[in-house]
Amino acid sequence: MRIITLVAQKGGSGKSTLTFCLAAAAEGEGMRVAILDTDPQRTVFKWGQRRLGEGRQTPLVQACEPHQLAEELKTLLAQGIDLCLIDTPGTHSVGVALAIERTDYCLIPVKPTIADTQAVIETARQLRDRKRPFAFVLSQCSGSTARLNDAAAGLLRHGEVAAANIHHRVDYPDADNAGLGVTEYNPNGAAAKELKLLWAWLHRAIGGHA
Numbered sequence: 001m002r003i004i005t006l007v008a009q010k011g012g013s014g015k016s017t018l019t020f021c022l023a024a025a026a027e028g029e030g031m032r033v034a035i036l037d038t039d040p041q042r043t044v045f046k047w048g049q050r051r052l053g054e055g056r057q058t059p060l061v062q063a064c065e066p067h068q069l070a071e072e073l074k075t076l077l078a079q080g081i082d083l084c085l086i087d088t089p090g091t092h093s094v095g096v097a098l099a100i101e102r103t104d105y106c107l108i109p110v111k112p113t114i115a116d117t118q119a120v121i122e123t124a125r126q127l128r129d130r131k132r133p134f135a136f137v138l139s140q141c142s143g144s145t146a147r148l149n150d151a152a153a154g155l156l157r158h159g160e161v162a163a164a165n166i167h168h169r170v171d172y173p174d175a176d177n178a179g180l181g182v183t184e185y186n187p188n189g190a191a192a193k194e195l196k197l198l199w200a201w202l203h204r205a206i207g208g209h210a
């Protein structure tokens with residue numbers, strides 16, 4: 001079982017949205033997927049409840065206190081889960097540190113603004129200190145390609161940047177409303193296309209085959 005944690009010491013960067021969208025994309029490719037939501041806001045857990053209301057039993061979405069992580073991960077492994085995504089709150093806390101410790105790979109969503117890119121440098125430093133492999137992913141992008149390239153170049157000084165950018169698109173909140181990932185909500189849309197690219201890149205990064 002591979003474990004990916006979405007982490008960023010910055011609220012609203014897109015952690016929860018990418019957690020459920022990546023989970024749905026991975027499941028769409030036949031993986032057995034689970035999500036552990038360690039954020040007290042329970043954004044992804046509530047998405048999972050809406051999804052259950054639509055009769056979709058998978059992926060398994062559980063609310064999880066950070067101190068329960070080790071036990072929950074053991075259970076998921078025993079259940080034959082291939083991929084577990086962990087969502088975390090946008091703060092620095094002992095709980096986030098616990099999630100990072102148990103993870104194979106971390107993804108840091110970051111909006112391409114100066115305030116947001118500066119805020120996640122500290123997140124990257126902590127991951128490097130703990131020897132956790134990670135990458136940034138540009139999230140909620142809008143504006144010119146030059147602006148995005150500048151943001152990516154700035155981040156590259158602190159770590160790898162995913163080879164797919166996520167843009168600001170209505171499909172993301174609309175899919176959330178519907179308890180779906182963007183690849184399910186609008187499979188031929190631009191959001192689904194970029195999300196599939198991100199998943200393919202991430203899958204390779206964690207040692208899977210495209």
Ligand SMILES: Nc1ncnc2c1ncn2[C@@H]1O[C@H](COP(=O)(O)OP(=O)(O)OP(=O)(O)O)[C@@H](O)[C@H]1O
Pocket residue numbers: 010011012013014015016017018039041043088089090139140141166167168169170172173176
């Ligand atoms: N690519 C996107 N395009 C448009 N809206 C988006 C996108 N990604 C996220 N959003 C919206 O931005 C808001 C914040 O996103 P999200 O909840 O995923 O961030 P977060 O990092 O989990 O926030 P928090 O730190 O509060 O947990 C939500 O309303 C979400 O629907």
Ligand SMILES: [Mg+2]
Pocket residue numbers: 015016017039041043087088089
């Ligand atoms: Mg969140």
